[in-house]
Amino acid sequence: MSSSNNTEKALTLHRSGCLQEAALAYRDIIRDDPKNIDALNFLAAILVDAGQFKEAEALARQAIAVDPNFAGPYVTLGNALHGAGRLEEAVNSFSSALQIDKNEPIAYNNLASVLNDLGRHDEAIQSCLTGLALQADLPALFNNLGNAMEAKGEIKAAEKNYEKALDLEPEFPDALYNLGTLLSNEKRWDEAIALLEKAIIINPDHSDNHYNLANTLREAGRFSDAQRYYQNALQLSSDNENIINNLAITLQMQGCLEEAKVLLRSAIQRNPENPDLHWNLALVLIENGEFEEGWNEYEWRWKSSSFSSPLPKAVAPLWGGEDIRGKTLVVFCEQGFGDNIQFARYLPLVSELGAKIIVVCRPELTRLFGNIESIENSVDWDNMPQQYDYYISLLSLPRIFGTTLDTIPNRVPYLNLTENKEITNITKKFSGKKVGLAWAGSETRYLDQFRSHRGHFFNPLLDIEGVSFFSLQVGKKGTDILKMSKPERVEDLGVFFNDFADTATAISSLDLVISVDTAVAHLAGALNIPVWIILSNPAGYLWMRERNDSPWYPSARLYRQVSPDNWDTIITLICNDLYGFVNEI
Template sequence: MSNSKEQVQQLFQKGSEFLQGGNPADALNCFRQLQLLVAPNPTVFLYAGTALHNLGRFIEAISSYRQALELAPDTGEIHNNLGNSLMATGNFPEAAESFAAATRLLPSNPVPLTALATAQQALGKIAGAESSCRSALSLAPDFAEAHWNLALNLLLQGRYAEGWREYEWRWRRAAFTSPVRHINVQQWDGSALEGKTILLHAEQGFGDAIQFVRYVSLVAKLGGSVLLECHPELVSLFQGVEGVQTVLPFGESLPDADYQISLLSLPHILGTTVDNIPSKTPYLSPSSGHRSKWAHLLTDYRDTLRIGLIWAGKSYPDPLRSCRLSDLAPLAAVGNSTFFSLQLGPGAEQMSCKPPGMKLIDLTAEISDFSDTAALIEQLDLVISIDTATAHLAGALGKPTWLLLPYAPDWRWLLKRADSPWYPGMRLFRQETSGKWDTVINKVAMAFVQNRP
């Protein structure tokens, strides 16, 4: 291709259109060609970095942004994007520095302040994160991302009244993980339900649904008939929830309803505080058929302490919540114990390298849905887990659960507590340093010595 101004402009425009259209691979190809045709250009490096970030190639994105900054050090957008890629690699200190630089260069833009709040919260700077959110909202009162970050911050602090209110802004985020559902049905406001039908629907991940399905029985006690819509994998388990009339999977035709509301909006409507969380467990239970199946499968392990293990979760949005099976090696010293893998999906391959001396049984091939997992957990004495849906399930079943938390925990686990007001049978073991699991695991091993379950 000849290095004509018109051809360069066309290539840049094409790459920009690919990027905006959600095609980062072709966009990157265009910007790579441009880098061969023109003198180093900060905008080309910026856009190439954005394409790399969207492809999940964060280290390369960081390099591209740094090259852009060498050419244009006072460009706020580059600092902000660099911060996003640093966040994705878990480099929170440098991410915070990048976002802080972006806020100085873009003083009227709420985006860098909101991103800075995310980095500050990851660093444990809770007050600073709240301040950044409120500063962003002073610039743009209707900026949904800042409201969302503020909600997570307030809920983490246990300030539920304002936190639940802010949490309702999630539906106005540009890229929320769940779609807005059933807008043709009136949203419930807490009014009387006698003679009415209400549709409660799950959102976000399995763990969210399991944690908040506890509210179904409270709504049912207000009168009316309760329909529940959820992930297909949870339908069987949720059919036994107290107060529910019908459970249906997402995507299936639904009966008519007078009202609808998401499960995660119920704490706001019902005025949940840290002190009045409906914490009675168990509120989930498997069917008798599932119980019989798993009782039979574990017949040969009745004379040992039976412990379930989960060590890995999805890498996005929180890669630091997972550990490795090898990190749990100190638990092999627990006497007269048999460990059972509850690990499904990514991380399960680590079973091929079990910690020396650990008797670890893998029956996960027998699991077809969450009812199977629930019935297996019921046969155990204890579950040790990172922050996963299975940990929520164990808590909802009332099973003693030891939860391994990263330095920057999800909002629902609050701060500096060794217990959870959501699950009375749960004990929390928190990282003292980001990314360091050894101290956590050693505390768990010591807990066996001090208080064998």
């Protein structure tokens, strides 16, 4: 058979998707004709798709050596270099292809893909637009244009370009995946799930498709479905520690703590230096009441990619529990306001060791913490001291003190008040039981959509007589009072709050606080004011599992959601309990 016939046979196999047979055919041709540029180039292309980038690069360079003025092998070389992570070299190769042939839309598309990976999104956009001017019906160009737009924060434009790609090719897996991910990030979960499920049908062996769908299902509150797709992804990529971590998190959310521990411990045995594995194990252990090991594992948080609090730049050694009598210790606050309030209970314990304590926190907490008798001073991050003997982060103190479930320091109150007559004069005007309400926390907290509500959530309570209600809500959701069924029954105290010292003053003048899991709940507990805390399912790890009290706050009663989206049972129970609270003798 002639060389041209052999090449045609190999191309037919290639076009029909018989890639292994095509590769063998190309190799036969190259053995007989080492300078057959088509066989060299097409075999290199097959190897790129197979992830065999080193051999693909070698073959593409052989093809270029045969004919340096043929653009095709430069594109294939660029693809091999891109796959190998050699991005700048890939850009040079695609650019070389376009110097030879400026009318090759695939080269513009692939160049745009690498430019996006390099973060050079404006250049990627220009490359896509140039390619589309040559071929306006190439879906991949719209997909890459969408990637660039999304990276620049132009979400609507990105969505439109992904949709154009899918209009041209409804089963384009990359566009399905990218649009699904974009919609998931925009919290349009039902639309995202439909697209990502379709991507899996088209390409069921791609672990990222299963993984991304699992992430979206979890965000949408469909935890058991998310678990199933994480497990699918793990079967396809058994050593992927991101999948393992997220599967463990999802198991924890469903209360499967033992399963989560087994999964994480097994992964840690394989890679003992992965901080995310240790960090997630810490959260599981603490939720399960295994504090001794949990607090030790908790120290990995500073190295974890999922931990957002910045590590402070200290000018003194880290305190490890040694004698600090007569020394100055700076305690850095971390994480959320509620965390800071909860763990401020440790500051008096440090003071009892003879240290002078300076607390560094966000401005909203400086007055509140400055009133703690055992500390020297409380400053915000802009006024951090430059001279001290040791430092420590606030949530490392449970480890220093060897806290177990039985030794939680729960002497309350451990916070003191600053007088604010403007607030107390308002509450004095009202009669009956005085009840504060807080229905939402910060929207930036992970999974806030499950714990926070709108003001009308508390509408059933407003039918109970003998109660004066006060809103402790701050921020834009404070205006929810206006949309409640009986807004005239809710006095807005939140508008008077400049910081948590003001909030504390308001709470101390009340008989009861009813709050979702937010800083208000922690503050009420720290002040030893009766507080009914409404917990979503899943709840935060520090609230532990299957108990209606808290070892951290003696005055707290926990109302746990039995299943996601079922709040009716909880609000009915709270109504009944509030009626009893009002009428108790």
